Amino acid sequence: MYPREFDYVAPASLDEALDALAANPGAKVMSGGMSLLPLMKMRLFSPEMVVDIGRIPGLDDITDQEDHIAIGALVRHHQTATSALVAEHAAALAEAAAYTGDNQVRRRGTTCGSLAHADIAADQPAGALAAGATMVAASKNGKREIAAADFFVDTLTSALEPDEILVGIRIPKTGGGSAYDKLGRRGGHSDYAVAGAAAWVRKSNGTVEDARIALTGVGTKPMLAAGSMEAFIGSDGSAAAIAAAADRATEGVTVLEDLYGSEAYKAHLARVFVARALEQALARA
Numbered sequence: 001m002y003p004r005e006f007d008y009v010a011p012a013s014l015d016e017a018l019d020a021l022a023a024n025p026g027a028k029v030m031s032g033g034m035s036l037l038p039l040m041k042m043r044l045f046s047p048e049m050v051v052d053i054g055r056i057p058g059l060d061d062i063t064d065q066e067d068h069i070a071i072g073a074l075v076r077h078h079q080t081a082t083s084a085l086v087a088e089h090a091a092a093l094a095e096a097a098a099y100t101g102d103n104q105v106r107r108r109g110t111t112c113g114s115l116a117h118a119d120i121a122a123d124q125p126a127g128a129l130a131a132g133a134t135m136v137a138a139s140k141n142g143k144r145e146i147a148a149a150d151f152f153v154d155t156l157t158s159a160l161e162p163d164e165i166l167v168g169i170r171i172p173k174t175g176g177g178s179a180y181d182k183l184g185r186r187g188g189h190s191d192y193a194v195a196g197a198a199a200w201v202r203k204s205n206g207t208v209e210d211a212r213i214a215l216t217g218v219g220t221k222p223m224l225a226a227g228s229m230e231a232f233i234g235s236d237g238s239a240a241a242i243a244a245a246a247d248r249a250t251e252g253v254t255v256l257e258d259l260y261g262s263e264a265y266k267a268h269l270a271r272v273f274v275a276r277a278l279e280q281a282l283a284r285a
């Protein structure tokens with residue numbers, strides 16, 4: 001099916017793109033188009049204007065910024081998946097990018113696009129949550145920072161305003177280790193997550209000093225698993241501590257049944273993947 005008619009602009013600068021968004025409240029940003037275009041073709045979504053940011057220079061790098069790494073708006077899933085910097089400081093995000101879609105999708109879709117899209121079963125939001133990422137949003141009024149924990153608001157809804165562009169994300173260099181694991185809708189790591197979890201852990205003197213644990217595919221949005229984090233931080237990181245944290249994976253979470261699993265199955269998978277992500281993260285910490 002073809003999309004409904006829409007205006008298309010491909011600004012050559014960020015300022016021009018922000019002007020176009022401010023002047024056209026019915027406009028939508030396009031990065032890789034891997035989620036936006038299918039929705040438009042199915043006519044599930046029909047913006048009046050598409051603002052293609054793909055030609056804006058300076059947004060396609062992953063850079064080392066001393067206390068954090070910066071991932072630009074046009075960094076593709078493939079770049080995130082294969083970057084040595086991301087592997088070192090946010091292995092969970094690298095794995096989530098590597099498990100996103102197929103090769104074509106990974107060469108075209110962007111990490112920031114995946115975050116902005118905020119699908120409840122997307123991979124990289126969980127990686128960004130575990131990494132403690134900060135989202136950098138720009139509008140004509142300037143830039144603002146949004147913590148990953150506050151960014152995913154609801155199904156397909158992020159904290160971005162309609163006139164804002166997610167120009168990049170920052171990942172703090174906080175040491176420790178992280179990992180992401182999931183069951184994909186087509187088995188293994190393929191396709192969106194039936195359920196998945198990302199974990200970041202830092203240990204000191206035999207104690208889990210700090211940890212972040214995030215779920216995807218389970219609730220109404222990608223989110224931190226507060227119960228698991230509470231159980232795991234301050235523990236000895238042993239198998240028993242992992243089991244105790246996994247047991248609390250869905251505490252406070254409204255688990256949603258969907259075409260891919262019942263509520264009970266999703267809750268079970270949440271426990272399984274929290275345990276697996278913690279084991280793998282600890283092995284890297």
Ligand SMILES: Cc1cc2nc3c(=O)[nH]c(=O)nc-3n(C[C@H](O)[C@H](O)[C@H](O)COP(=O)(O)OP(=O)(O)OC[C@H]3O[C@@H](n4cnc5c(N)ncnc54)[C@H](O)[C@@H]3O)c2cc1C
Pocket residue numbers: 028029030031032033034035036037038073099100101102105108109110111112113114116117121122123124160164165166167190191192193
């Ligand atoms: C066949 C197929 C398989 C897929 N499998 C998976 C999978 O296994 N796991 C997974 O997580 N995802 C999967 N996806 C989705 C894919 O990862 C998309 O690339 C991603 O969701 C969106 O990135 P994009 O750059 O293509 O964004 P676009 O499609 O361009 O945009 C998506 C949405 O985000 C907004 N947006 C995009 N960039 C910005 C920005 N910088 N600032 C503000 N708003 C922005 C757009 O306005 C739009 O609403 C799949 C997609 C396809 C087509």
